[in-house]
Amino acid sequence: VGIISVSSDYIEGIFVDPRFFKKGIGTALIKHFLNKKKYLQLQVYEKNSRALNFYLKNGFKITGGGICSITALPYFELVYEIK
Numbered sequence: 001v002g003i004i005s006v007s008s009d010y011i012e013g014i015f016v017d018p019r020f021f022k023k024g025i026g027t028a029l030i031k032h033f034l035n036k037k038k039y040l041q042l043q044v045y046e047k048n049s050r051a052l053n054f055y056l057k058n059g060f061k062i063t064g065g066g067i068c069s070i071t072a073l074p075y076f077e078l079v080y081e082i083k
Helices: 025-034 050-055
Strands: 001-005 010-016 039-045 061-065 072-080
Touching: 001 025, 010 025, 025 039, 039 050, 050 072
Parallel strands: 010 039
Antiparallel strands: 001 010, 039 072, 061 072
């Protein structure tokens, strides 16, 4: 019902079947990697408020942003770090 793609310390994407939204699947996928890593980063399009709120709720912090060179859409950079 869900999958996460991580390359080194970068989350390429998390995908959850919409029928299973708000069931803790995405959070469980992230926690699986946070048990192994102390640092994860990713980018989220600014207009993707569902994803942005999900990551902020799970402890990620906005550290910057920019404009995607492929889509020309603005995005946020987010980081989760255990110190």
